[in-house]
Amino acid sequence: MSATSNTQQAPDRFLELRNIQKWFGGVHALRGIDLTLDLGQAYHLLGENGCGKSTVIKIMSGAIAPSVGEIILEGETHSAMTPIQSLSAGIETVYQDLSLLPNLTVAENVALNEQLVSGNGRLSRLFDRRRLKETAEKALATVGLPNNAAFINTIVSDLPLAARQLVAIARAIATHAKLVIMDEPTTSLTRREVDNLIRVVERLRQENVAVLFVTHKLDECYRIGGNAVIFRDGQCVAQGPIENYTKTQIAELMTGRAIDSARYRTAKPMDGNLFSVKGLTAAGVERMDFSLRKGEILGITGLADSGRNELAMAITGVAPARAGTITLDGRQVTIRRPADAIDHGIGYVPEDRLAEGLFLDKSILENEIALILTRLSNNFGVIDKQAGRETAARLSEEMRLNTKNLDLPVGALSGGNQQRVLIGRWLSIEPKLLVLHGPTVGVDVGSKDTIYRAIQALAERGIGLIIVSDDLPELLQNADRILVMNGGKVVAEFDAEHATEDQLYQAMLISKLETAQ
Amino acid sequence: MNTSRLEELQQGQAERQAFSLGELVRRRPETITAALLVAICVIVAIANPAFLQPSTLVDIGRASVVMGLFALGVLVILAAGGIDVSFTAIAAFTMYSLTVLVQNHLPGLPIAVILLIATVGGALLGVINGLLVHHLKVPSLIVTIGTQYLFRGFLLSFIGTVWIMSLPPQMGAFGRLPLLQFESANGATITLPFYFLVLPIAAFVTWWILNRTLMGRAIFAMGGNANIASRLGYDLKKLHIFIFGYAGALAGLAGIIHVCANRQANPFDLVGTEINVIAAVVLGGAKITGGTGTVLGTILGVLLIVVINSVLVLVGIPSTWQRLVVGVFILLAAAFFVTRQRKK
Numbered sequence: 001m002s003a004t005s006n007t008q009q010a011p012d013r014f015l016e017l018r019n020i021q022k023w024f025g026g027v028h029a030l031r032g033i034d035l036t037l038d039l040g041q042a043y044h045l046l047g048e049n050g051c052g053k054s055t056v057i058k059i060m061s062g063a064i065a066p067s068v069g070e071i072i073l074e075g076e077t078h079s080a081m082t083p084i085q086s087l088s089a090g091i092e093t094v095y096q097d098l099s100l101l102p103n104l105t106v107a108e109n110v111a112l113n114e115q116l117v118s119g120n121g122r123l124s125r126l127f128d129r130r131r132l133k134e135t136a137e138k139a140l141a142t143v144g145l146p147n148n149a150a151f152i153n154t155i156v157s158d159l160p161l162a163a164r165q166l167v168a169i170a171r172a173i174a175t176h177a178k179l180v181i182m183d184e185p186t187t188s189l190t191r192r193e194v195d196n197l198i199r200v201v202e203r204l205r206q207e208n209v210a211v212l213f214v215t216h217k218l219d220e221c222y223r224i225g226g227n228a229v230i231f232r233d234g235q236c237v238a239q240g241p242i243e244n245y246t247k248t249q250i251a252e253l254m255t256g257r258a259i260d261s262a263r264y265r266t267a268k269p270m271d272g273n274l275f276s277v278k279g280l281t282a283a284g285v286e287r288m289d290f291s292l293r294k295g296e297i298l299g300i301t302g303l304a305d306s307g308r309n310e311l312a313m314a315i316t317g318v319a320p321a322r323a324g325t326i327t328l329d330g331r332q333v334t335i336r337r338p339a340d341a342i343d344h345g346i347g348y349v350p351e352d353r354l355a356e357g358l359f360l361d362k363s364i365l366e367n368e369i370a371l372i373l374t375r376l377s378n379n380f381g382v383i384d385k386q387a388g389r390e391t392a393a394r395l396s397e398e399m400r401l402n403t404k405n406l407d408l409p410v411g412a413l414s415g416g417n418q419q420r421v422l423i424g425r426w427l428s429i430e431p432k433l434l435v436l437h438g439p440t441v442g443v444d445v446g447s448k449d450t451i452y453r454a455i456q457a458l459a460e461r462g463i464g465l466i467i468v469s470d471d472l473p474e475l476l477q478n479a480d481r482i483l484v485m486n487g488g489k490v491v492a493e494f495d496a497e498h499a500t501e502d503q504l505y506q507a508m509l510i511s512k513l514e515t516a517q
Numbered sequence: 518m519n520t521s522r523l524e525e526l527q528q529g530q531a532e533r534q535a536f537s538l539g540e541l542v543r544r545r546p547e548t549i550t551a552a553l554l555v556a557i558c559v560i561v562a563i564a565n566p567a568f569l570q571p572s573t574l575v576d577i578g579r580a581s582v583v584m585g586l587f588a589l590g591v592l593v594i595l596a597a598g599g600i601d602v603s604f605t606a607i608a609a610f611t612m613y614s615l616t617v618l619v620q621n622h623l624p625g626l627p628i629a630v631i632l633l634i635a636t637v638g639g640a641l642l643g644v645i646n647g648l649l650v651h652h653l654k655v656p657s658l659i660v661t662i663g664t665q666y667l668f669r670g671f672l673l674s675f676i677g678t679v680w681i682m683s684l685p686p687q688m689g690a691f692g693r694l695p696l697l698q699f700e701s702a703n704g705a706t707i708t709l710p711f712y713f714l715v716l717p718i719a720a721f722v723t724w725w726i727l728n729r730t731l732m733g734r735a736i737f738a739m740g741g742n743a744n745i746a747s748r749l750g751y752d753l754k755k756l757h758i759f760i761f762g763y764a765g766a767l768a769g770l771a772g773i774i775h776v777c778a779n780r781q782a783n784p785f786d787l788v789g790t791e792i793n794v795i796a797a798v799v800l801g802g803a804k805i806t807g808g809t810g811t812v813l814g815t816i817l818g819v820l821l822i823v824v825i826n827s828v829l830v831l832v833g834i835p836s837t838w839q840r841l842v843v844g845v846f847i848l849l850a851a852a853f854f855v856t857r858q859r860k861k
Contacts, residue, residue, distance in 0.1 A: 103808035
């Protein structure tokens with residue numbers, strides 16, 4: 001087999017997967033994937049959550065072995081690879097969770113692996129500190145991070161999320177990689193940083209490196225260009241130059257059904273003021289005023305440092321406000337802790353649902369009823385399991401979870417379903433106001449659709465919603481009004497039905513220039 | 518890159534470069550340990566100037582050796598995200614079996630060979646720990662509780678329970694061999710024993726491994742997050758074998774030094790002191806959750822505990838208070854480290 005492949009092999013062929021299949025227990029996650037990757041090319045692996053994208057990546061990076069099939073790496077056939085084999089061959093992966101070691105310095109995270117891999121994983125060797133520093137400095141400069149001594153000696157857990165993402169990318173390009181796999185590399189990057197990343201990718205391609213993206217952001221795929229590889233249910237359903245497909249076609253291929261990209265918001269807000277803040281001041285937020293009607297959906301956007309995240313945390317008591325008044329349903333309320341917000345019926349779905357929102361190893365049932373345990377328990381603190389199960393079943397139904405098994409651990413669900421579990425949990429307290437922070441970060445097109453429908457249904461019940469997001473189409477499709485923040489203040493307000501993505505982006509950037517002057 | 522964020526990062530660095538006590542403590546928690554140590558020494562010296570006599574310092578040095586060796590092993594395991602409570606049992610097992618072996622079968626064995634056998638024997642027992650932790654995929658606390666009972670049970674059931682009062686001569690001689698000897702003001706001879714040297718050597722080797730070899734960096738990588746480390750190509754099996762083997766080797770060495778120093782071999786000794794040792798390492802700034810810790814901090818932690826244990830008597834505080842003081846210090850230091858973490 002490998003002899004034939006050698007003779008037929010194109011000069012720039014790097015990696016070939018042949019009939020790769022993978023079973024997890026009884027689940028047939030990959031149903032025979034054939035894929036070839038050539039040096040100097042860009043590939044976009046597209047598909048819904050749970051379609052097998054991550055499994056394929058793990059097979060390429062040596063984290064798991066396929067059940068059936070062959071991996072042909074530079075003409076050599078393998079039935080499986082170890083992480084060191086894969087790394088030594090020049091396959092570098094930027095994982096979605098970044099896979100940084102939080103207790104080590106930036107330099108060590110970026111450049112230690114180069115030494116490990118060049119020694120084939122052997123540990124009984126001296127570690128070359130000067131080489132570490134040089135490699136790290138070079139890679140950091142490439143991705144646009146500072147590379148002075150203070151920065152490279154910073155412990156990674158002290159860095160903001162966006163900088164960590166760039167550090168993870170720097171690690172991937174610090175070695176002489178031949179294939180760089182990036183699993184959702186841009187989720188926490190601003191546009192400027194994405195632009196820079198795209199330049200890095202172009203440079204890598206010129207240096208004859210293959211780049212494989214996994215992303216849900218189609219606009220970025222079109223900007224980068226290259227080949228689309230579309231997965232559905234563990235199979236590759238389409239492959240070819242990305243410019244040959246429209247967004248709608250890609251979405252249909254991914255989901256197997258037609259997706260409506262029109263505005264989700266059809267209803268109008270109800271009469272009566274629900275929520276208002278006056279002079280709200282917190283770290284990064286300066287004397288904000290705004291109000292919200294019943295059943296209204298308010299979008300808030302801005303660059304990462306605009307104060308939008310801090311605003312969400314101030315309203316929900318995660319990082320309480322220092323000054324200002326918050327009025328809910330005509331009554332002034334004090335919110336010092338998340339528990340206060342819950343008592344008043346204000347729910348918060350954080351951006352990082354894995355770290356801040358969900359108990360991943362607990363069941364759907366336990367996650368859904370986490371907020372109402374007191375209500376479900378009797379005077380002795382014993383929980384009424386039957387009532388809990390009924391509530392959880394109702395919430396899952398309402399959020400259209402794709403499983404009926406409430407005992408499944410939440411960690412086993414796809415990102416879209418996890419998000420639905422989290423929103424469902426808040427419904428259990430009959431909230432008046434829900435603050436959703438990046439509700440579809442890392443969620444595929446199909447799940448986005450379900451989440452958006454759920455959001456609209458909540459608004460129609462009279463719940464006020466604040467969506468804090470940098471996904472501009474998401475706000476335009478779902479909100480009534482959109483506030484653009486900068487420097488802790490609202491700098492522009494738009495009617496979402498008539499605004500455009502360009503207008504919003506302009507407002508974010510122009511106000512930036514003005515504050516700079 | 519967003520300009521403002523870049524500036525922010527650089528600004529942040531400028532602040533970090535400026536001297537800040539809080540930042541120093543956060544990055545080097547052993548500063549607190551050193552401060553506690555100095556504070557307690559100053560207080561004791563004021564209350565009782567006898568503390569500053571060379572004889573007290575020599576006593577502290579001598580008392581630190583066994584605990585220091587144990588602590589260096591615990592440091593390496595904690596840094597890698599594990600924990601070990603079996604090292605005292607390993608030490609007891611090697612010291613007693615080896616003493617019995619030398620006394621009954623190999624009376625002429627040179628002391629250097631005895632030390633070597635103790636180290637290798639301890640390492641082998643440690644490797645058993647490492648293999649069990651790796652293959653059973655059970656938390657190392659559980660595994661080493663199991664092996665502690667196992668090693669100790671085996672020792673007491675099959676090797677013996679008799680207290681050996683007269684050691685083979687070469688072992689006794691090693692315990693008495695002086696490194697420094699001088700006369701104090703009152704005419705008594707004060708001896709800093711030769712075996713004291715083992716501690717600074719072991720500390721240096723441990724420092725060197727942790728900071729200058731890829732193994733050392735890999736240990737911290739595993740302590741940061743074992744799953745990620747494995748994904749990045751670090752061989753967790755090798756790491757488990759190394760860290761437990763290394764801690765076992767230090768424990769074996771500590772055991773035999775304990776015998777030589779006390780000039781008797783009691784199979785019931787040592788086991789039960791492991792919490793004391795772990796406390797010293799944690800007081801030295803290593804996080805119980807892994808991924809951090811320094812050799813300097815560990816040695817300071819050991820000194821702190823030894824000083825508390827040996828000098829409180831000098832200022833007239835009953836020895837029953839030692840635990841009380843150690844407990845308060847551990848809580849104080851822990852609270853301090855944690856608040857520093859949160860403030861950032």
